[in-house]
Amino acid sequence: MTRSLISPHTPQDPTMSTSPRPLFAGIDIGGTTTQVVVCSDDLTVLDRAETATPAREGGRAMVGAALDALAPLLARVPGRLVGTGIGAAGVVDSVNGRILVASDSFRGWAGFTVTAAVEDGLGVPAYLDNDVNAFLYGEVYGGAVRGETDVLGMTLGTGVGGALWTNGALYAGPHGAAGEIGHIPGFGELPCSCGGRGHLETLASGRSITARYADRTGHRRTAREVAEAAGRGDDDALAVYRAAGEGIARAIVITAGVADITTVVVGGGVSRAWPLLEPFIQSALAADPPVSGHPVRLVQAALASDAVPVGAAARVRGELGTGVRSTA
Ligand SMILES: [Zn+2]
Numbered sequence: 001m002t003r004s005l006i007s008p009h010t011p012q013d014p015t016m017s018t019s020p021r022p023l024f025a026g027i028d029i030g031g032t033t034t035q036v037v038v039c040s041d042d043l044t045v046l047d048r049a050e051t052a053t054p055a056r057e058g059g060r061a062m063v064g065a066a067l068d069a070l071a072p073l074l075a076r077v078p079g080r081l082v083g084t085g086i087g088a089a090g091v092v093d094s095v096n097g098r099i100l101v102a103s104d105s106f107r108g109w110a111g112f113t114v115t116a117a118v119e120d121g122l123g124v125p126a127y128l129d130n131d132v133n134a135f136l137y138g139e140v141y142g143g144a145v146r147g148e149t150d151v152l153g154m155t156l157g158t159g160v161g162g163a164l165w166t167n168g169a170l171y172a173g174p175h176g177a178a179g180e181i182g183h184i185p186g187f188g189e190l191p192c193s194c195g196g197r198g199h200l201e202t203l204a205s206g207r208s209i210t211a212r213y214a215d216r217t218g219h220r221r222t223a224r225e226v227a228e229a230a231g232r233g234d235d236d237a238l239a240v241y242r243a244a245g246e247g248i249a250r251a252i253v254i255t256a257g258v259a260d261i262t263t264v265v266v267g268g269g270v271s272r273a274w275p276l277l278e279p280f281i282q283s284a285l286a287a288d289p290p291v292s293g294h295p296v297r298l299v300q301a302a303l304a305s306d307a308v309p310v311g312a313a314a315r316v317r318g319e320l321g322t323g324v325r326s327t328a
Pocket residue numbers: 182183184192193194195196197199201
C-alpha cells in the first residue's frame with residue numbers, strides 16, 4: 001500500500017532530479033537503551049545506532065544522548081532530514097510532545113517537553129508517541145501486520161504494553177490509554193507493578209516470568225532461562241509459560257469482544273520464546289474463541305528492536321503528509 005513520495009522525475013520538472021531524498025529519523029528512548037534509525041520515505045532503515053540512556057540525568061541529557069547517536073548517521077546518509085519521531089516509555093501527551101508519567105527508573109523525565117528539545121536540536125518537526133503505540137505503527141507500516149486495519153499490539157517486555165489499531169488508524173483514546181491490556185484486572189490476584197492487582201502483567205512480563213518461576217521453585221531465573229528450562233521439560237517452567245500464554249489469550253478474547261480486532265501482533269523480549277509461547281496461546285484461544293466466531297490471527301512481531309523507532313518515523317511521516325500518498 002505504501003508508495004514512494006519520490007515520483008519518477010520528468011523532463012517537465014527538472015528540479016526533481018536535484019532535490020535530495022527525504023529522510024525520517026526515529027528514536028526509541030527506553031529505560032536502559034536508546035535506539036535511533038534513519039529511514040527512507042518508504043521506511044526502509046538506511047542506518048541505525050544505539051546508545052545507553054542516561055535515565056537518571058534528566059530529559060535534556062536523554063534527548064542529548066539520542067541526538068548524539070543520530071548525528072553520525074545523518075552525516076553519512078545522503079538526503080535531507082524532514083522529520084523526527086520519538087517513542088518513549090510511559091504515559092505521553094502526544095499532542096504537546098511531553099512526557100506525563102514516567103517509571104521510577106527515570107529522573108527528570110515526567111513533564112519534559114521532548115519534541116521541543118528535539119526540534120531545537122535538529123530544526124525539523126518532531127512527534128512523540130508512547131513506545132507501544134510506536135511499536136504498533138512500525139508493525140502496521142512495515143512489519144508483520146503490514147496494511148492491516150484492526151490490530152491489537154502487545155509488547156511483553158519488562159512490563160506488558162498494549163496498543164489498538166482500529167479501522168486503519170491508531171486509537172489512543174482521550175487519555176492515551178486505549179489498548180492497555182496489560183493493566184486490567186481479572187488475571188488472578190497477584191500484585192502488579194502499577195499498584196493494581198490481578199493484571200496480565202503479573203503473568204506475562206519478563207519480570208513476572210522470573211517471579212512466578214521463583215514462586216514455584218525458589219530459584220530466580222531470567223525469562224530466557226525459564227524458557228530454556230521449559231525446553232528441557234522442566235514442569236515448573238512449562239507451567240509458568242502456560243499461565244502466561246493463557247493470560248495472553250484471555251486478553252486477546254477480551255479485546256476481540258470489545259473492539260472486534262482481527263489480528264494480534266506480539267513483540268518484546270518475552271516473545272522471543274515464540275515456539276514455546278504460541279502453542280499455549282493458540283490452544284487457549286481454541287478452547288475459548290472470540291464471540292464473533294471469527295478466529296483472531298496471531299503473529300509474532302517482525303521488526304524486533306527496529307519496531308519502535310521505525311514506528312515513530314512512520315508517525316512523523318504520516319503527520320507531515322508525505323509518503324503513503326497515492327501517485328494516481
Ligand atoms: Zn498493572
